[in-house]
Amino acid sequence: DTGVSQDPRHKITKRGQNVTFRCDPISEHNRLYWYRQTLGQGPEFLTYFQNEAQLEKSRLLSDRFSAERPKGSFSTLEIQRTEQGDSAMYLCASSLSSSGYTFGSGTRLTVV
Amino acid sequence: AQTVTQSQPEMSVQEAETVTLSCTYDTSESNYYLFWYKQPPSRQMILVIRQEAYKQQNATENRFSVNFQKAAKSFSLKISDSQLGDTAMYFCAFMKHGASNTGKLIFGQGTTLQVKP
Numbered sequence: 001d002t003g004v005s006q007d008p009r010h011k012i013t014k015r016g017q018n019v020t021f022r023c024d025p026i027s028e029h030n031r032l033y034w035y036r037q038t039l040g041q042g043p044e045f046l047t048y049f050q051n052e053a054q055l056e057k058s059r060l061l062s063d064r065f066s067a068e069r070p071k072g073s074f075s076t077l078e079i080q081r082t083e084q085g086d087s088a089m090y091l092c093a094s095s096l097s098s099s100g101y102t103f104g105s106g107t108r109l110t111v112v
Numbered sequence: 113a114q115t116v117t118q119s120q121p122e123m124s125v126q127e128a129e130t131v132t133l134s135c136t137y138d139t140s141e142s143n144y145y146l147f148w149y150k151q152p153p154s155r156q157m158i159l160v161i162r163q164e165a166y167k168q169q170n171a172t173e174n175r176f177s178v179n180f181q182k183a184a185k186s187f188s189l190k191i192s193d194s195q196l197g198d199t200a201m202y203f204c205a206f207m208k209h210g211a212s213n214t215g216k217l218i219f220g221q222g223t224t225l226q227v228k229p
Contacts, residue, residue, distance in 0.1 A: 031215055042116075042203050042219030043157075056214050091157070095215060103157040 004104035006092050012110045013082055020078045021107045025094030032075050033101065034067055035091040036060065043091055049075060082111045114139045116206050118220035125194045126228050132179075133189045133223045135204030141165075145207040146180065146187045147217070152200040160202070163187065165209070194227045201225070 005024040013019050025032050030051050035043035046065070048056040051072035061067075064082075069075040079086055089108050093101040116137045125131035137146070148160040163171045163180050170178050175192045191198055204220040207213070 033215070033217075035217075040222070042205075042222050043217070044219070045216045048214050048216060050214075056216065097215075100159060100162065101215075101217070105156040 004092055004094050004102050006090075006104035006107050008107055009105065010108045010110075012112060015084060015111055016081055018078065018080045019082060019109065020076055021090055021092075021109075023075045023077070023092030023094075023104060025074070025092070026096075026102055027073075029094035029096050029102070030072065031095045031097075032069055033093045033095075034075070034077050035093065037089040037091055037106070038087075046077075046090075079109075082109075084111045087111045114141070114206050114208070114218045116204050116218050116220040118204055118223050120223045121221070122224045122226070124226040124228055125191075127194055127196060129194055130190060130192045131194055131225065133191075133202050133204075133225065135187045135189070135220055137185050137187065137204070137206050137220075139185070139206065139208075141208050143209045145209055146178075147205040147207065148176070148178070148187075148189045149203045149205060149219075150198075150200045151203065151222075152197075157203070161189065191225075196227050196229060199225060199227045 007022045032049040034046040037043040047067045049069040064080045067077045089106040091106045092104045095101045144165045146163045149157045150160050151157045161173045177190045179188045201222045201224050203222045206218045
């Protein structure tokens with residue numbers, strides 16, 4: 001297993017467009033997390049899945065954001081009608097227990 | 113709500129020297145984990161060291177050790193024999209522990225560490 005994979009690594013989009021990111025966790029990990037990290041800041045929690053169930057969502061996750069994890073495997077994060085304030089690094093992480101994560105390399109989104 | 117504060121935005125250290133990064137946190141929880149993560153430039157975040165709050169003994173991982181002061185809610189990271197590869201942004205993070213724990217991490221703002229040759 002090669003760790004947590006995120007695709008794409010970089011995405012440039014025009015304001016108002018929709019974007020979708022994918023995360024492939026470590027195969028045996030049942031927990032999956034999405035975080036958003038703006039430049040020079042610490043990551044902020046967005047949402048958490050245990051298997052296919054989305055169990056927690058941050059209030060940062062506005063109605064333009066939606067995340068899914070069908071069949072408890074890979075996950076997607078979609079942002080509709082992107083705004084310049086959505087420009088950030090979107091990090092995915094997975095874990096088997098609550099005591100340790102493996103992070104992916106992130107998807108850097110630039111909204112122009 | 114839990115908060116994590118790193119009051120040193122940037123630090124530098126000469127190669128082979130020792131440096132300490134500070135972190136304070138606020139919580140009403142009694143059982144939790146604390147972490148230090150390293151994020152090298154344009155690379156993924158990796159776990160440096162983890163401390164369980166119920167353990168009095170400070171965690172150590174090779175050149176990395178922590179000073180965990182539960183009463184003071186302080187969790188500093190000491191890097192001994194600094195190496196050029198230690199240059200990165202370092203994040204302190206908090207996680208609640210318990211049956212209802214979702215594993216959500218609360219991160220500090222980060223400290224950028226530069227190791228100089």
